[in-house]
Amino acid sequence: MGKIRRGGFVFxxxxxxxxxxxxxxxxxxxxxxxWDLENDIAMKGEATRRILxxxxxxxxxxxI
Numbered sequence: 001m002g003k004i005r006r007g008g009f010v011f012x013x014x015x016x017x018x019x020x021x022x023x024x025x026x027x028x029x030x031x032x033x034x035w036d037l038e039n040d041i042a043m044k045g046e047a048t049r050r051i052l053x054x055x056x057x058x059x060x061x062x063x064i
Contacts, residue, residue, distance in 0.1 A: 009027050011064060012025075013064055033047045
């Protein structure tokens with residue numbers, strides 16, 4: 001499991017989780033979006049521009 005706090009959000013990935021590779025994004029303990037990293041679409045919830053920017057930063061850094 002990878003857990004990263006950034007910008008008031010918690011980004012969580014689980015090794016061995018089901019496909020496609022995705023990240024769960026939480027704010028104040030509530031799931032905001034489950035984001036498909038392979039296809040760049042929301043699997044559940046909605047991603048704001050801010051969340052998408054943070055996901056891009058984390059990907060560019062090789063953290064997710």
